[in-house]
Amino acid sequence: MKKEIIIILIFLLSFNVKAQVFSDKIDSIRTQYQIPALGVAVLSSDSILEMNVYGTDKIHSDSKIGLKNRFHIGSNTKAVTSFIAADLVSKGKISWETGFFSLFPELKTTQNEADFTLINLINFKTPLTSFSYDTEIPESLQITGTNQEQRYKIAKYLLGKKSVNKNEDNLYLTNLGYVLAGLMLEKASHKSYNLLVDELSKNLGIIFQFGSPNLKDKMQTYGHDSQLNPINTENVKLNWLLTAGNLNISLPDYSLFIQNYLLGIKGKGKILKQNVFDMLLFGFPKFSFGWFNMTGDKGNFLQNFGNANGFMSSVTIIKEKDLAIVILGNVSSDRAQEGIEKIFEVLEKKYYK
Secondary structure (H helix, E strand, C coil): CHHHHHHHHHHHHHHHHHHHHHHHHHHHHHHHCCCCEEEEEEECCCCEEEEEEEEECCCCCCCECCCCCEEECHHHHHHHHHHHHHHHHHCCCCCCCCEHHHHCHHHCCCCCCCCCEHHHHHCCCCCCCCCCCCCCCCCCCCCCCCHHHHHHHHHHHHCCCCCCCCCCCCCCCCCHHHHHHHHHHHHHHCCCHHHHHHHHHHHHCCCCEECCHHHHCCCCCCCECCCCCECCCCCHHHHHCHHHHCEEEEHHHHHHHHHHHHHHCCCCCCCCCHHHHHHHHHCCCCEECCEEEEEECCEEEEEEEEEECCEEEEEEEEHHHCEEEEEEECCCCHHHHHHHHHHHHHHHHHHCC
16 A cells, blocks of 8 residues: 555656646746746646746736736637627527628728628628728827727728738738628627627626736736837727727636637537537638638648737647647737747647647
8 A cells, every 4th residue: 555655656746747847848938038928728628738827917027927817819809709790690680691881881982882791701701901000090080989989980991991902812811801890790789899798708707808908907917019118008909909809818718718619619619509610610711700720731720829919829729639729928029929839839749649
């Protein structure tokens, strides 16, 4: 009996040492690539295989982050908007084929003869002009009112502008499609996007919030620019881009949101049916409802990368392995993106065999 206990203790000690070595490796990459705060999670449909946070809430701070710290997820908001759209379609509030101008006929211009369907807006299939948080908007343009009214006014202005060109995958890569889709969801449901997100949060048992975490709570995580300066102000254009990229969430809650996709494609997900989860992830080639997808020698990969207001977020779903990898950071720079890619390689090597 004593020998068995000793063997078990040696095994546990060895396991803990290996876990610490692995954790130290992740943290060393974070330090090398100057990412003040980092969140990492690896998930299967029924388990949290890895979840840890590293660093401090902002540069030169002594306040270490914990699992309650929140990260801005940028463009990964698009999957949230797509999920809400799918729920409203399932409830009969709107159709995927509903046209934007059937809901907003007053915004139709001579340049936009064809209608824009909800499904095409969400899947980058609609010819629209470029729009991001660094798009120049004339000072003479009066964008006032509630956030919802401001998004309507900016949409009205941008609908008259020249479309971006299709890329090699026949996609029109612009955030404007999600801004228009958000207006449609609000009108069809008679609810603000904020309320729709709050209802989704409640139904999933998680908490999405809006904007940068530190602007609501100074004890929360700060974003940093490429020079590692903490960002203390909100870019107003991110409010206009809310439905395309302006949500924040904690690592545990975001992991539950992503895990619901893994459960969903097995017919065990919350809110949506299995065929709807399949459509969201694999309904279109190259980009499907908030996810870039690809098929290679390792199977079906779904990925997206968020980058806004000093934060970066990377999510990968590997269908055949029932696996998802989430990496969240609080600095926006080429160096930080390289570091996140290095961390992904380390996690992939450990968990994707």
